[in-house]
Amino acid sequence: MAWHANIVTLFPEMFPGPLASSLAGKGLSKKIWDISTVAIRDFATDKHRTVDDTSYGPNAGMILKPDIVHSALTFATESAPCPLPILFMTPRGATFTQAMAQKLSSGNGVIILCGHYEGIDERVIEYWTQNHGLTEVSIGDYILSGGEIAAFSVLDACIRMLPNIVHNSASIEEESFYLDLLEYPQYTKPYRWQNKVVPEVLLSGNHKKIAEWQKVQAEDVTRVRRPDLWQAYLNKKTMD
Ligand code: 6GU
Numbered sequence: 001m002a003w004h005a006n007i008v009t010l011f012p013e014m015f016p017g018p019l020a021s022s023l024a025g026k027g028l029s030k031k032i033w034d035i036s037t038v039a040i041r042d043f044a045t046d047k048h049r050t051v052d053d054t055s056y057g058p059n060a061g062m063i064l065k066p067d068i069v070h071s072a073l074t075f076a077t078e079s080a081p082c083p084l085p086i087l088f089m090t091p092r093g094a095t096f097t098q099a100m101a102q103k104l105s106s107g108n109g110v111i112i113l114c115g116h117y118e119g120i121d122e123r124v125i126e127y128w129t130q131n132h133g134l135t136e137v138s139i140g141d142y143i144l145s146g147g148e149i150a151a152f153s154v155l156d157a158c159i160r161m162l163p164n165i166v167h168n169s170a171s172i173e174e175e176s177f178y179l180d181l182l183e184y185p186q187y188t189k190p191y192r193w194q195n196k197v198v199p200e201v202l203l204s205g206n207h208k209k210i211a212e213w214q215k216v217q218a219e220d221v222t223r224v225r226r227p228d229l230w231q232a233y234l235n236k237k238t239m240d
Helices: 022-029 066-079 098-105 122-132 147-159 169-177 207-225 227-239
Strands: 003-009 033-039 052-054 062-064 086-095 109-114 135-138
Touching (some): 003 066, 003 147, 022 033, 022 147, 033 066, 062 066, 109 147, 122 135, 135 147
Parallel strands (some): 003 033, 003 109, 086 109, 086 135
8 A cells, every 4th residue: 555645735736746756756656655635625615615714813814714624634534545643734833853754654644734824723723633633743943834845844754764665775774873963974976076085084995994984974063063963862872
């Protein structure tokens, strides 16, 4: 069975979008994963296909109606061949991590609810959190105009780790080994470019020495650029 993404959105035409290219695109053609969309507007009940209404309180702006989002999510869950985890993309959510990507990737797929511009009535989020384990997820501390572009990031992170996706699986393994550190620098031909040469150790053919050098590089770049990751790495090292 293909890993299945089902996107609940006002803008179904945005998908698969960038996921039709590169590694994810190959996986899509090979049916390693597939994607369907649920258009929230299809669940409007009036002739103008209204999905939102003015917010309670003095704030300007429109809010997606709970009954309509509920119908769309119900359709998405009922049309899935098996129960899937449900994410809601929002800057209020917990920050998406590689660990979350690994967990989702090892399951059957995901349902992703995307809001756009406006908010969603809190009650439908609360209801789906309590009754269907909906999880609110953010991709970082900045505001996008909608959850769709955030959903692309989440999906790409999951898809690239699916079994049978054409990647260098050694590099995925190495990645998990170095998960707590930033990447060491890498080089290719030519040996000299703009009067800069490739570090001598990489030409030595000594694999052990090269691995040691790469680890030191990864540690250095992490310590300098990401003191938060560096501290977590140190803490983890003293634990084991
Ligand atoms: Cl998940 N959604 C939106 N709209 N903006 C975001 C985000 C999500 N993550 C970061 N910014």
